[in-house]
Amino acid sequence: MSTALQIKNVSHKFGEFKALKNVSIKIDSGDFTVLLGLNGAGKTTLYSLITRLYNNNSGSIKIHNFDVREKSSDALKNIGVVFQQPTLDLDLSVEENLHYHSSLHGLSFGDAKERIEEEIQRIDLIEKLKNKVRSLSGGQRRRVEIARSLLHKPKLLLLDEPTVGLDIGSRQMILKHVKSLCKRGDLAVLWATHLIDEIDKGEKVVIIHKGEIVESGDVIKIVKKTKQKNIRDAFNKLVGVKV
Amino acid sequence: MKPIIYLRCFKGIVLREALRFFHQKERFFSALVRPLVWLGIFAAGFRSVLGVAIIPPYETYIPYEVYIAPGLIAMIQLFNGMQSSLSMVYDREMGSMKTMLVSPIPRWFLLISKLLAGVFVSILQVYAFLIIASFWEIIPPIAGYFTILPALIFTGLMLGSLGMFLSSAIKQLENFAGVMNFVIFPMFFASSALYPLWKIEETSEWLYYVCFYNPFTYAVESIRFSLYSQFNFEYTAGIVIFTVIFLILSILGYDPARGSLQKKGGS
Ligand SMILES: Nc1ncnc2c1ncn2[C@@H]1O[C@H](COP(=O)(O)OP(=O)(O)O)[C@@H](O)[C@H]1O
Ligand SMILES: [Mg+2]
Numbered sequence: 001m002s003t004a005l006q007i008k009n010v011s012h013k014f015g016e017f018k019a020l021k022n023v024s025i026k027i028d029s030g031d032f033t034v035l036l037g038l039n040g041a042g043k044t045t046l047y048s049l050i051t052r053l054y055n056n057n058s059g060s061i062k063i064h065n066f067d068v069r070e071k072s073s074d075a076l077k078n079i080g081v082v083f084q085q086p087t088l089d090l091d092l093s094v095e096e097n098l099h100y101h102s103s104l105h106g107l108s109f110g111d112a113k114e115r116i117e118e119e120i121q122r123i124d125l126i127e128k129l130k131n132k133v134r135s136l137s138g139g140q141r142r143r144v145e146i147a148r149s150l151l152h153k154p155k156l157l158l159l160d161e162p163t164v165g166l167d168i169g170s171r172q173m174i175l176k177h178v179k180s181l182c183k184r185g186d187l188a189v190l191w192a193t194h195l196i197d198e199i200d201k202g203e204k205v206v207i208i209h210k211g212e213i214v215e216s217g218d219v220i221k222i223v224k225k226t227k228q229k230n231i232r233d234a235f236n237k238l239v240g241v242k243v
Numbered sequence: 244m245k246p247i248i249y250l251r252c253f254k255g256i257v258l259r260e261a262l263r264f265f266h267q268k269e270r271f272f273s274a275l276v277r278p279l280v281w282l283g284i285f286a287a288g289f290r291s292v293l294g295v296a297i298i299p300p301y302e303t304y305i306p307y308e309v310y311i312a313p314g315l316i317a318m319i320q321l322f323n324g325m326q327s328s329l330s331m332v333y334d335r336e337m338g339s340m341k342t343m344l345v346s347p348i349p350r351w352f353l354l355i356s357k358l359l360a361g362v363f364v365s366i367l368q369v370y371a372f373l374i375i376a377s378f379w380e381i382i383p384p385i386a387g388y389f390t391i392l393p394a395l396i397f398t399g400l401m402l403g404s405l406g407m408f409l410s411s412a413i414k415q416l417e418n419f420a421g422v423m424n425f426v427i428f429p430m431f432f433a434s435s436a437l438y439p440l441w442k443i444e445e446t447s448e449w450l451y452y453v454c455f456y457n458p459f460t461y462a463v464e465s466i467r468f469s470l471y472s473q474f475n476f477e478y479t480a481g482i483v484i485f486t487v488i489f490l491i492l493s494i495l496g497y498d499p500a501r502g503s504l505q506k507k508g509g510s
Binding site (some may be wrong): 055079092103 | 245247248249250251254256258259262263266267336341342343344345346347348353425490499
C-alpha cells in the first residue's frame with residue numbers, strides 16, 4: 001500500500017503563538033481518516049500548510065512522495081480540497097463553477113464536461129447543473145464542492161469541517177458519500193471535524209489538541225489503550241475534558 | 244507542464260471574470276454611469292472656467308469635455324483595477340481565492356491571468372463609455388478607436404497590478420475603504436485627468452511634481468495620445484516600468500514563502 005500523505009515534524013507559529021507543534025501524520029491510500037479536534041486545535045492551519053496556502057518552514061509534507069515545498073505543482077495536482085468556508089461563486093451556475101475549476105487544473109473542455117457529468121451524477125444533482133449556486137441549499141452547495149474537488153481525480157481528498165452548519169439529513173448523506181468514495185479506489189480522505197459522532201468503529205482517527213497530535217490510529221485500538229468504553233470517552237480523556 | 248494547460252487555465256479565468264461581470268448588472272451600470280456623471284458635472288462646471296489651449300496631441304482648441312474624456316477612461320480602468328483587487332481581498336476572505344491558489348499551475352501565472360481577465364473587462368467598459376460619449380460629441384478620429392486598444396491593455400495592466408499589489412498587502416476588507424480614499428481620489432485629482440500639467444505648474448510647483456510622477460498621469464496621457472493615434476514613448480515606458488514594479492511586488496506578496504501572505508500565514 002502506498003502512502004498518500006506523509007507529514008513529518010511540522011510546526012507552525014503565528015507570531016509567538018504555536019498553532020502546530022511537531023505534527024507527524026501518515027495516511028495510506030484508500031484510507032478514510034478523521035482528523036478530530038476541538039475548535040482552535042489547528043486543523044485548518046494544518047490544511048493550509050498541506051495545500052501550500054501557508055509555507056511550512058519546518059519538517060516536511062509529502063503527497064505521494066512529492067514534497068509540497070519542492071514539488072508543489074506535482075503535489076497540488078494530487079490534492080482535492082473542500083475548504084471550511086464556502087468557496088463557490090454564488091452568481092455563477094453549478095456548471096460554470098465546475099468548468100472554472102476544471103480549467104484551473106488544465107482539463108480540456110471535453111474532458112471537463114465528461115468529468116462534471118460523472119461527478120454531478122454521483123452527488124445526484126444533475127437537474128441543478130444550470131442553476132445559480134445561490135439557489136441551492138447549504139447541503140447541496142457542499143455536495144457540489146465535493147464533486148468539484150474530485151474533478152481532476154486527486155489521490156488525496158482534504159475536507160475541512162464539511163458538515164458544519166448542515167442539517168442532520170445532509171450531514172449523513174455527505175458523510176456516507178465521502179466514505180463510499182474511499183471504498184471504490186485508492187483515494188485517501190482526511191476528514192477534519194470536531195464532531196465525534198462522525199466517527200465509526202472501524203475507522204482511523206488522528207486526534208489533535210492545542211496543535212499537538214495526542215493520539216492516532218484505529219479507533220478500536222485507541223479506545224482500548226485509553227481503557228474507555230467508546231471513542232467519545234477516549235477523546236475526552238485524551239484532551240482532558242471533564243464530563 | 245504543457246503550454247495547452249496554461250492556455251486552458253487562462254481561458255477559464257478570463258471566462259469566469261467575464262461571466263461574473265455580466266451577471267452583476269449593477270457593477271456594469273455603475274461602471275458606466277460614474278464617468279458619465281463626472282462628465283456631466285465637470286464638463287458643465289469647468290468648461291467656462293478652464294480654457295484649454297492647444298497642446299499635443301490636439302491640433303485645435305478643444306471643448307473641455309473632450310479634454311477630460313481620456314482621464315475618465317483611465318478612471319474606468321482605475322476603478323476596475325481597484326474593484327477586482329477588492330474582489331480578491333473579498334475572495335480571499337471568502338475563500339474563492341484559495342481555490343485558485345491551490346491549483347497546480349504556478350502562482351505567478353494564475354495572478355497574471357487574473358490580472359489580464361480584469362483588463363479585458365475594463366476594456367469592454369471603456370468601449371461602452373466611448374459609444375455613449377459619442378452622443379456627447381466626444382468623437383476622436385475613427386482610427387483612434389483602434390489605436391486606443393494597445394494603450395488600454397498597458398494602462399489596464401498597470402492599474403490592475405497596482406490593485407493586485409494593494410490586495411496582497413491589505414489584510415482585511417475594512418481597510419479597503421481607506422485605500423479607496425487614499426489611493427483612488429488622490430491619484431485621480433493629482434493627475435492630468437482634469438487639467439493639463441502646465442496649468443498645474445502655474446499654480447503650484449510641488450503639486451506639479453506630484454502630478455508629474457503620478458502613475459495615473461502616465462495612464463491618462465497614454466490614452467490621450469493613443470486616442471489620436473499618436474505614440475508617446477516616455478509615457479509608455481513609464482507605464483511599463485510601473486507595471487513591472489507593481490507586478491513583482493504583488494507576485495512576491497502572494498508567494499507563500501515570502502510577502503504578506505506569509506505575515507498573515509505565520510511561520
Ligand atoms: N492567521 C492567523 N493568525 C493568528 N492566529 C491564527 C491564525 N489562524 C489561526 N490562528 C490560531 O491558531 C489556532 C488554530 O486555528 P485553526 O487552525 O483555525 O483551528 P481549527 O481549524 O482546528 O479550529 C487558533 O488558536 C487560532 O486562533
Ligand atoms: Mg478550522
